[in-house]
Amino acid sequence: MNIKIVIFAFIAFLLGFASFAQSARVKGIILDINNNPINNVNVSCSGSTSQSNANGFYLLSVPASQKLTVIFTHVSFKKVIVSLTLKTNEELEFNLVMNEQQEQIGEIIVTTNNKKRVQGITIIAPEVIRKIPGANAGIENILKTLPGVNSNNELSTQYAVRGGNYDENLVYVNEIEIYRPFLIRSGQQEGLSFTNTDLVQNVDFSAGGFQAKFGDKLSSVLDITYRKPSEFGATFEASLLGGSFSVDAVSKNKKWTAITGVRYRNNSLLVKSQDTQTNYTPTFADIQTNMNYQASAKWQWSFLGNISQNKYQYQPLTRQTKFGTIDQPLALSVYYEGEERDKYETYFGAMKTTYEATPNFTLKFIASGFHTLEQEHFDILAQYRLGEVDSNIGSEAYNDVAYTRGIGSQLNHARNDLDALIINAEVKGFHDWRKNEIEWGVKYTRESIRDRVVEWEVIDSAGFSINPPIINLPKNEQPYSSYEGPLAPYQNIRATNFNVINRFSGYGQWSRKGNLGTAEVSYNAGVRLHNWEVSGANSKGDAQFTFSPRAQIAIKPNWDKEMVFRISGGLYHQPPFYRELRAADGEVLPNVKAQQSVHLVLSDDYSFTMWNRPFKLVSELYYKSLTDVNTYTIDNVRIRYAASNVAKGYAQGLDLRLNGEFVPGTESWISFGYLKTEENSNNRGYIARPTDQRLKFALLFQDYMPNIPTVKLYLNLVYNTGLPGGSPSYSDPYLYQNRLNDYRRVDVGFSKVFIDNNSGKSNSNWFGNFKELALGFEIFNLFNNQNAITNTWVRDVYSKNEYAIPNYMTTRVFNIKLSAKL
Structure with missing residues (x-):
């Protein structure tokens, strides 16, 4: 760990341990x-x-x-x-x-739940986030159980919402926009999400039709608020996947508060359950703090900081994947040489101040900086053997490859480096005027990116080099005639880009509550403006501008049944970020336009009582009309854009969620989603988009033993139909519209609570110092389902066939977790 992290940790904990606060009932x-x-x-x-x-x-x-x-x-x-x-x-x-x-x-x-209910915001309790098991436990793990939110990769914290991709989701912490690394291409490289669940107080999520105060993305908003501690406290958690520690502190005069968290994670337990046998040495660590200072009755100051360092060292050894049919089983055996060394370091800091000029007028100023240093270096040679498996139970070679159909090799090389600095400055105003709420904001963003891309791939099948599919070369008729064309790598990308993007954005919105007859009505209307310009060493783009009006109306009739009807939508834009400007060959195209989407969301919230316990059914019907679409492909979690606006599309669907106390005193929910999203590129016709996840079913369930209530059960079940994908690199999506198999996963956790807030333990012994103490046992992928994230395509020059070998995710894994709170 470098000196920056040490200094940061020392300052954060020095301020965090300022003093102890007095207890209260x-x-x-x-x-x-x-x-x-x-x-x-x-x-x-x-x-x-x-x-x-x-x-x-x-x-x-x-x-x-x-x-x-x-x-x-x-x-x-x-x-x-x-x-x-x-x-x-x-x-x-x-x-x-x-x-x-x-x-x-x-x-x-x-x-304030009623207000958020009117706005169509889903509220997630922090306690649920911390307790529900998952291979990547945290906020994103819970989001994936909501309708309209899809993911088929348990190692990734990325998620797609209602037909959008991973880059179309806004994430805020304390009103500050959060960014993630650029170069990550697989879920097992991600390590840690930015959000530290030990520090969270509120989690709000909107899957579409959100207000103008939120930024310029097409799909969703995740709005997180960190806690302001009221007394000294500490939390600790340790498991076979890593651990975390956090400290709450308050000064004697209550003007200073600080909450600081440290996390460490190692995914070896999960990755080693995959088909590929590896020497895997990952280290994912971060330190994060949120400090607040009440300067006076009118002035408040806060600082949010984060330093993370993810090192991913990967040395594959062997792999054997079985596929095919029962009567014709096949297997792919791969032997590797070489290794991959990736490193992602991010530094984030934000200062926020709030000034209450009058009881009806408040100003906020936010300044933030995000710096990421990323390297992706690998040289991996894979030599494969594809053959038929001996399925004769009495044979000595049972389950081994008995007949070889094809052999070959594949060499991958990369020397990718990126240095990005993003700076933001923003002013917001809040006015209360005659039962009207008026909010506005102005923001400047400067994005400076220095990027070098050097990667190539060479494929050899049975001693013959495979030509790249994207250039015209003489037909290879070996071994029957000599080949006179040049030897070229199957893929070859070389580019160096120094780019600066300057953005000016702003918004204004109005809200009001009133009555329409006997019904309560809430109104919200607003508009966003965005202007940006891309400049580089060799090119400069035109200044571009977007105008995005949005509105919401919610009606609560005066009925015996408590229902809230809501209609929301508007015109949404997503001005291109750096990754959306970079084409498949590595060249940056500065005049790529903003993608545009018209949202329409109709919803109904129905609150009722069942079994003398509260329940709520939320139903949402949505439609998105997409224009100026920047098409892309997804390989694991890596998105490659075409850097053009030659497509149009749509997304439509229905989301249902029933949540409540299925078991007294606990919150559980059932989710169902239907989605259809397609695109039409260059008028070639409509085909499924890469995130076209048609059906989704999820269950999040909490329970406890009636006679032993301190023994609790947590269940996380997700079923998604298969995504389009797994096609060969640089292939034409109109020729490959195959789908991966359905994604099925069940994670279950058992917990024995020794001490909680209501246990009434005395302070006469050492354990009395704990407010909470629990020991948990978790089973990831309970039914050991084989879920594929992509396909490896193996070519055989003799049969002229290509075989799609699935790349399976993690199998069943066991974990032990100890958690405590002081």
């Missing part, structure tokens, strides 16, 4: 309807009183084992009375939104 954050903290709220119960501070935070000690009445009062807001019953030593986090218009009385927890 009832604690929380009090906000107004605009999510601004409310100061000086009087909180009283049974003679005990407390007041919220400038952050809206309060602490209150209350009697246990009896029904309590907690009263919240403020001169500018209506009184709130809440009835609660707490156990001995229980610490309840009660976050409250105070309203100026009406009084709230009863045994309730007041949150």
Whole structure:
């Protein structure tokens, strides 16, 4: 680990361990309807009183084992009375939104969920994210169980939403846009997602029809908020795949708060379960911190920083993959020489300040920088033997290759290096004016990319070099006649690009709540503007401009059944990022236009009670009309763009999600999605796009033993129909419209909870210092399904055939996990 990481860690932990905060029985954050903290709220119960501070935070000690009445009062807001019953030593986090218009009385927890429900945002609880098992556990692991979100690669954190690809999703942390490395080509190289789940407070997700305040992408928005700790705390987790550690801290005067997390991951356990036997030495590590400072009642400052270092060393040894049919089984045996050495280092820092000029006017300024240094170096020689498998059970050579159909070799070489620096500066304004909410923002982005691409591939079949498919060469009639054409690699890309992209973007939107007869109505309308220009060492593009209007209307009728109907959509653009400008030959084309999509989303949220427990059914019908499409191919997670706008397309589908307490006290859900997305390039006709995942079914389920409630079960099940893909490199997609097999995966976890917040453990022994302590056992790919991500194409010059050998993902893997919270 280099000196930058050491210095960063020392400063973060020095600030994080500033002091200890005092414990409390009832604690929380009090906000107004605009999510601004409310100061000086009087909180009283049974003679005990407390007041919220400038952050809206309060602490209150209350009697246990009896029904309590907690009263919240403020001169500018209506009184709130809440009835609660707490156990001995229980610490309840009660976050409250105070309203100026009406009084709230009863045994309730007041949150902002209703507002997000109107906006069509899916809310995911951080506790669910941390507990649900998965080969790549985290936020993305949970997103893949939602309807409309698809992935057939458990080693990757990337996901496709409603027909889009991995580059069409916005990710924000604390309103700051997050970027990911450029060169990663396979899921096993990714290592860690940016988001540290130990630091998360809120996770909101929108799969389409989102508001103008979010950026210029075509598919989805993942909006994450990190916690502001209220007291000292620490979490720890260790498993066979790595570990994590985080610390919460608060200064004595409550003005400083810090939360810092360190993570380490090693995917050897998963990768070694694949067909390829390897010497695999990966190290994925990062350190991340979020610090906040309440300078005054009007000024707030925060810093978000992250340093990650992913080293991927891969030395394949042998591989044997069996395929074919029962009566004609085939096998591919491969022997390797060489290795791959990849390295991805990213440095990210962002400063954010919030100034409350008046009670009705707030300004925010955000500045961020992202620097990535990436190298992708490999020389791998693969010598293969393709043959028929001896299926005679009594034979001494049973299950071995008995007859060889073809032999050959393949040499891959790469020396790819990239250095990218992205700088952002943004100003936002928020106004409350006569029951109207007005929000606006202006942003400048500068992207500086230095990229060198050198990669080639040579393929030999039975001693004869295979010509590249993309250039015209004399026909090879060997061995019957001599070949007079030049010897050329099957693939050859060489390019050096120094490019700068300057972007100016802005938005304005208006929101209002009202009534239409007896129904409640919410309105939102806005527009985004984006101007950019690409310049390079040898070329300069034209300045381009997009205009994107968007709108939402939500109606909640005054019915006995609680339902919210919503229609949303607009014109969405995706100005090209660097990868979308680089063509298959490595050349950057600066005048590639923004892809354009018209969204229309119709949805219904139906909340009801079943088995005396709350449930919600969300139904969404959507359609996207796509123009100026920049076509692409996907190989594992690597996307290669055509860098042109010669196609049009569409995406349409239906998403259903039923969530609720299938088991009392736990949240589970069932998801179903139907999707059809096609494109028409150069008027050749409509074909399936690479992300055309027709059907999707997912189940996320939590349970516990009735007689032993501390033993819990977590189930994560995903079924996706096969994607188009697995075609040879540089092939014409109109000639290869085969689909991979269906993706089926079940991950299950069992957990024994020794201590939790409600266990009532005393502090008389060492274990009493823990708030939570659990030991888990996980089984990944429970039913040992063979899921393919791509195909390896083996050529045989004698039979003139090409064989598609599936590249299978991970098999069944066992993991043990220990988690604790102080």
